[in-house]
Amino acid sequence: xxxxxxxxxxxxxxxxxxxxxxxxxxxxxxxxxxxxxxxxxxxxxxxxxxxxxxxxxxxxxxxxxxxxxxxxxxxxxxxxxxxxxxxxxxxxxxxxxxxxxxxxxxxxxxxxxxxxxxxxxxxxxxxxxxxxxxxxxxxxxxxxxxxxxxxxxxxxxxxxxxxxxxxxxxxxxxxxxxxxxxxxxxxxxxxxxxxxxxxxxxxxxxxxxxxxxxxxxxxxxxxx
Amino acid sequence: xxxxxxxxxxxxxxxxxxxxxxxxxxxxxxxxxxxxxxxxxxxxxxxxxxxxxxxxxxxxxxxxxxxxxxxxxxxxxxxxxxxxxxxxxxxxxxxxxxxxxxxxxxxxxxxxxxxxxxxxxxxxxxxxxxxxxxxxxxxxxxxxxxxxxxxxxxxxxxxxxxxxxxxxxxxxxxxxxxxxxxxxxxxxxxxxxxxxxxxxxxxxxxxxxxxxxxxxxxxxxxxx
DNA sequence: AATCGATTGTGAACAAGAGAACTAGCTTGT
DNA sequence: ACAAGCTAGTTCTCTTGTTCACAATCGATT
Ligand SMILES: NC(=O)c1ccc[n+]([C@@H]2O[C@H](COP(=O)([O-])OP(=O)(O)OC[C@H]3O[C@@H](n4cnc5c(N)ncnc54)[C@H](O)[C@@H]3O)[C@@H](O)[C@H]2O)c1
Ligand SMILES: NC(=O)c1ccc[n+]([C@@H]2O[C@H](COP(=O)([O-])OP(=O)(O)OC[C@H]3O[C@@H](n4cnc5c(N)ncnc54)[C@H](O)[C@@H]3O)[C@@H](O)[C@H]2O)c1
Numbered sequence: 001x002x003x004x005x006x007x008x009x010x011x012x013x014x015x016x017x018x019x020x021x022x023x024x025x026x027x028x029x030x031x032x033x034x035x036x037x038x039x040x041x042x043x044x045x046x047x048x049x050x051x052x053x054x055x056x057x058x059x060x061x062x063x064x065x066x067x068x069x070x071x072x073x074x075x076x077x078x079x080x081x082x083x084x085x086x087x088x089x090x091x092x093x094x095x096x097x098x099x100x101x102x103x104x105x106x107x108x109x110x111x112x113x114x115x116x117x118x119x120x121x122x123x124x125x126x127x128x129x130x131x132x133x134x135x136x137x138x139x140x141x142x143x144x145x146x147x148x149x150x151x152x153x154x155x156x157x158x159x160x161x162x163x164x165x166x167x168x169x170x171x172x173x174x175x176x177x178x179x180x181x182x183x184x185x186x187x188x189x190x191x192x193x194x195x196x197x198x199x200x201x202x203x204x205x206x207x208x209x210x211x212x213x214x215x216x217x218x219x220x221x222x223x224x
Numbered sequence: 225x226x227x228x229x230x231x232x233x234x235x236x237x238x239x240x241x242x243x244x245x246x247x248x249x250x251x252x253x254x255x256x257x258x259x260x261x262x263x264x265x266x267x268x269x270x271x272x273x274x275x276x277x278x279x280x281x282x283x284x285x286x287x288x289x290x291x292x293x294x295x296x297x298x299x300x301x302x303x304x305x306x307x308x309x310x311x312x313x314x315x316x317x318x319x320x321x322x323x324x325x326x327x328x329x330x331x332x333x334x335x336x337x338x339x340x341x342x343x344x345x346x347x348x349x350x351x352x353x354x355x356x357x358x359x360x361x362x363x364x365x366x367x368x369x370x371x372x373x374x375x376x377x378x379x380x381x382x383x384x385x386x387x388x389x390x391x392x393x394x395x396x397x398x399x400x401x402x403x404x405x406x407x408x409x410x411x412x413x414x415x416x417x418x419x420x421x422x423x424x425x426x427x428x429x430x431x432x433x434x435x436x437x438x439x440x441x442x443x444x445x446x447x448x
Numbered sequence: 449a450a451t452c453g454a455t456t457g458t459g460a461a462c463a464a465g466a467g468a469a470c471t472a473g474c475t476t477g478t
Numbered sequence: 479a480c481a482a483g484c485t486a487g488t489t490c491t492c493t494t495g496t497t498c499a500c501a502a503t504c505g506a507t508t
Pocket of ligand 1: 098164
């Protein structure tokens with residue numbers, strides 16, 4: 001009951017944008033820019049300048065009025081807030097089409113999320129090597145995680161297996177899961193779950209595309 | 225200026241959930257269920273029952289009080305609203321690791337989004353066959369789209385090429401784009417853009433994981 | 449030192465979304 | 479025909495997120 005965290009609570013929407021700023025700032029840093037205004041950063045991140053300022057203000061007052069933000073320092077602060085200091089491992093479960101593409105992708109490691117284990121249930125795949133890493137069996141999943149290890153689990157199995165895999169990940173101590181299977185997965189309180197559903201994205205785009213098309217037709221009708 | 229569309233405007237958040245209901249309903253239908261209540265559907269979709277009712281009410285009054293919704297009829301209505309009647313083609317640009325996985329995936333076609341073209345810039349890849357489809361060159365992109373064709377473009381190229389590809393897609397008449405490259409892409413008004421950024425998802429998960437961890441430490445401290 | 453232009457940080461208005469509570473209406477059993 | 483029990487549809491309130499507008503503050507310039 002003690003006021004343990006008098007910390008400012010960073011809104012969810014802001015958390016989702018911080019990585020975008022981080023990426024833009026990294027690019028700026030690499031091209032030698034030392035200072036950036038909220039307006040410029042907003043342009044790069046594809047958002048509104050006021051939003052940038054408000055988002056950054058949750059981290060503290062790291063800008064200089066009349067000047068802008070020092071790129072390197074701001075980057076350091078976002079790093080700190082996002083927990084980039086301590087790398088977080090990633091376990092990929094399900095090494096089919098998608099899982100293999102993910103395993104072969106270097107972009108995660110580059111951004112501080114090294115793939116630490118590959119897991120599948122297919123005996124034909126277990127034991128084989130992918131991107132310099134041996135595929136382990138899902139039944140051995142408990143032994144994969146060292147105590148206290150912070151790890152993100154990626155589910156890239158068929159939808160039917162997703163909930164089961166999630167349960168096993170949670171049982172093994174994983175508290176963050178990224179689900180690619182097109183199905184609803186539920187996890188206990190305290191476990192964070194995010195999903196990436198490509199078919200869903202297409203359906204959403206499809207809706208707007210179709211709506212625009214019918215609107216255009218309606219507009220044409222009213223012309224006649 | 226005429227009130228062409230006296231249509232109820234479906235909120236964005238609702239549009240994003242309709243495909244989820246759609247999937248749950250499809251499962252119900254396949255297992256022979258004919259009627260479903262908002263409560264049950266909410267469970268399957270992982271949301272709140274009130275939200276389900278409100279979302280569905282934007283489509284019209286298709287439920288029966290005291291009973292629930294007729295699965296098949298509701299499915300038909302969502303289909304109609306999402307524009308499932310007319311299939312929407314998908315063009316994948318960039319056939320590396322990820323693009324190939326997408327091209328080999330049947331889940332899109334199954335859900336009404338047949339892949340209609342594969343495009344790359346690498347001469348070594350152009351002309352080769354993938355999943356029964358020939359890879360075309362990006363310079364020929366204009367000729368790929370028949371007039372009036374509604375198509376969604378998927379960008380799976382390196383980040384550096386993404387904006388250029390988006391521009392070419394737009395120039396060729398594509399009005400909906402799904403971007404996988406980890407970079408901000410801007411498109412003209414009237415073009416819909418959605419993004420899937422895996423590294424970003426990991427970073428968001430990483431933030432919460434780290435926050436929880438430090439909170440736990442803080443709590444332990446206050447115990448001592 | 450005083451002024452000026454620029455840019456941050458934030459209070460407040462505004463908009464969108466979520467969820468609870470209520471109302472209306474159907475179906476079934478008597 | 480009527481009552482009882484469900485469940486859809488709607489209204490209201492609360493929360494979250496976005497945007498605007500402006501005062502505070504900095505560096506530069508005279
Ligand atoms: N391939 C894509 O481009 C793509 C696109 C969108 C969504 N998805 C989704 O991603 C998931 C994976 O797709 P995919 O094409 O790679 O499928 P896939 O069938 O090629 O691969 C699935 C893998 O999961 C393994 N697996 C099955 N059950 C398992 C279990 N219980 N534990 C561990 N591993 C298990 C299988 O052995 C196989 O290697 C699917 O849910 C699919 O809908 C894939
Ligand atoms: N592979 C993954 O699992 C993964 C995960 C997350 C994000 N991504 C992102 O997805 C994108 C693709 O990743 P990848 O691993 O497939 O990369 P890749 O390098 O394997 O493939 C890129 C492909 O794009 C083609 N290409 C390059 N420029 C082009 C252009 N102007 N027009 C058309 N085609 C062009 C290349 O010829 C190549 O075939 C990248 O932006 C990457 O960051 C990939």
